[in-house]
Amino acid sequence: MTQRSIFITGGGSGIGRATARHFAARGWFVGVGDINEAGMAETLALISGEAKWAGRLDVRDRAAWDKVLAEFAAAAGGRIDVLLNNAGVGTGGSLAELDPDEIDRCLDINLKGVLYGAQAAYPYLKASAPGSALINLASAAGIAGSAGMSVYCATKFGVRAVSESLDAEWAEDKIKVASVCPGFIDTPLLNGTGNRKSNEPIRERVKAAGLEITPVERVAEAVWEAVHGDKLDYFVGATARRMAFAKRWMPARLRKQLRSSVRPLGQ
Incomplete structure (x- = not known):
């Protein structure tokens, strides 16, 4: 039987690393892309066997996408079955205080990077469908916009919109498309401050707000479920599930809660 392959962006740490290990343990050929070459080397070192590959990738570079996917496909026996668009950065704080380059960086990596990846991966996914x-x-x-997270929320609302659009657009090609929507996950992203004008780690703000931090392995499991399931959205962690429920059934109550919430993350 042909070995299936998955290419994962942001594979040098966090969710990308956990997902790489999860799929590798189940016999998949795993490729990781990142700008963090040392991190990618650490990820590959955690995977036994030879069914693994790494390539430097800045997801903002459309030409680089074509190059790295071609190289990965060649290493994986000529096919790509799954692309996980995982690379992302956090940006928080009052919109009025964010520097333009912080806004651009978040939009370029979190949203344009997803669009570029989908576009570059399409011919490979079409060739390996159905099942890709x-x-x-x-x-x-x-799911819902929170104070102090306007730019980050814009990118993640956009990612869900891209997924929903491509779910319809690629249906005739039999390519499955889904979004995985975690709450606060135990990754290095929580150690950041949200923006350069803050020095308080996001992790401390999350704990102070009484919100749960979900183990990163749970997201890897959700990615596996998404590849093999038939839903459009997969909500990971109690916060994400509660927010999705409230947004659908109690939108006015959720809006009131968000407007009276604690000060924005990153401030």
Whole structure:
């Protein structure tokens, strides 16, 4: 039987690393892309065997996408079955105080990078369909907009919109498309401050707000479920599930809660 393959962006740490290990343990050929070459080497070192590959990739570079996917496909026996668009950065704080380059960086990596990846991966996914999949990492921030997260929420709402559009657009090609929407996940992203004007780690703000931090392995499991399931959205963690429920059934109550919530993350 032909070995299936998955290419994962942001594979040098966090969700990307956990997903690489999860799929590799189940016999898949795993490729990771990242700008963090040391991180990718650490990820590959955690995977036994030879069914693994890494290539430097800045998801903002459309030409680089074509190059790295061609190289990965060649290493994986000429096929790509799944692309996980996972690479992302966090940006938080009052919109009025964000520097333009912080806004651009978040939009370019979190949203344009997903579009570029989908476009570049399409011919490979079409060739390996049925059974191929595009999985996009969204967030609970793509379910409801929170204070101090306007730019980040815009990207994650956008990721869900891209997924929904391509689910329809690629249906005739039999390519599965889904979004995975975690709440707060135990990754290095929580160690950041949200924006350069803050020095308080996001992790401390999450704990102070009484919100749960979900183990990163749970997201890897959700990606596996998305590849093999038939839903459009996969909500990971209690926060994401509660927010999705409230947004659908109690939108006015959720809006009131968000407007009276604690100060924005990143401030």
